[in-house]
Amino acid sequence: MPNPILTPESVLCESACNxxxxxxxxxxxVTELEKGKVLYLPQLAFVLSPQELALLDVSRVDPKRKNISYNPESGRLTGIADEADRPAIEGLLARHYQSCKMLIAALLPEYQQHLHSPVNTLRLHPVTAWRKSSSWRKDDSRLHVDAFPSRPMHGERILRIFTNINPQGGSREWRIGEDFPQLARRFYPRLGGYSPLTSWLQHVVGITKRRRTRYDALMLQMHDKMKSDAQYQQQGLQLTFQFPPGSSWICFSDQTPHAAMAGQFMLEQTWQLPVLGMKHPEHSPLRVLESLAGRALL
Known part of the structure; x- marks a missing residue:
């Protein structure tokens, strides 16, 4: 059983923001968020119009895709099953993106000038559906920190705002794990090396969007080691928490170990944040891993 020392107070900081x-x-x-806590906003709902509620149907998603994604800077919308839905879904995601921008300005103004590369996502499938169809590497019901095989981050942070928009009353159930320094000390001895030549070749042939750094190689290995370790998944430090409909939450998903266990219908806004845009860069995964490696990782 998970160690009981993880409590809601140790992994969450609750806000009365509505x-x-x-x-x-x-x-x-900001300080609590940068230490890896989940900023929980139980009263922050994103209210959908009757027309938007009608979009909450898994048939709206392309069968070849897991979610519907929107890039507000380019206007690119991917993952829709029917082109007739494009205007309505784009309108919903654009509205959520604008709301998240206003939330950052109000709640986390320190980041406003540094965040970039926004992506907005509409998740319509129940978690149980993609758990059955995913490989273990893509199974996000396994405790993990985010790292992307094709998109090296070069140390930048992954900031995400989640909103449960389930009109049927279902909560989003997460498992939340230990703080990142403890996690890194646990897995670092099991991580392998780094090949600059392999990194260059993967970029040249298009496997990655840019060259992987030592940092990216370590984060990707940690992601995989966490997901593949059955004992850690069952017995590692963790806490189960229910995010009810009408609530929102924010975390650095590259730092906070998390796993989605149940729920359906969610909006998610993602940004990248340079380490130098943080108030406490020493808490970043980059700096934590560099302290363990005893060298620069970029």
């Missing part, structure tokens, strides 16, 4: 445009009445939560 508006996408108003600051947190309790003040800045």
């Amino acid at each position: 508006s996408w445009t108003q600051p947190d009445p309790q003040g800045s939560r």
Whole structure:
């Protein structure tokens, strides 16, 4: 059984914020967020119109895709099954993106000038559906930190805002794991080496969008080691938490170990944040791993 020392207070910081445009009445939560806690906003709902509620149907997703994704800077929308749905779905995702931008300005203004590469995602499938169809590497019901095989991050952070929009009352159930320094100490001795030549070749042939650094190689290995370790999945430090409909939550998904266990219908906004845009860069996975490696990783 998971060690009971993980409590909601140790992995979450709760905010009374109930508006996408108003600051947190309790003040800045940047320090807690950068230490790996999940910023939980139980009163921050994203209200859908009747027309938008009608879009919450798995048939709207291309059968070859897991989700519907929208790039607000390019206007590119992918993953829809029927072109007739494009205007309505794009409108919904654009509206959620604008709300998230206002939330950052109000709640985390320190990041406003540094965030880039936004992607907005509409998740319509129940978690149980993609658990059955995914390989273990892609199975996000396994505790993990985010690292992307084709998209090296070069140390940049992955900031995500999640909103449960389930109209049927279902919660989004997560498992949340230990803090990143403890996680890194656990898995670092099991991580392998790095080949600059392999990194260059993978980029040249199009496997990766840019060259993997030592940091990217370590993060990808940690992601895989976590997911493939059955004992860790069952007995590692973790806490189960239910995010009800009408709630939102924010975390650095490259730092906070997490696993989606149940739920359906969610909006998700993702940004990248340079380490130098952080208030406490020493808490970043890059700096933590560099301290263990005893060398620069970029």
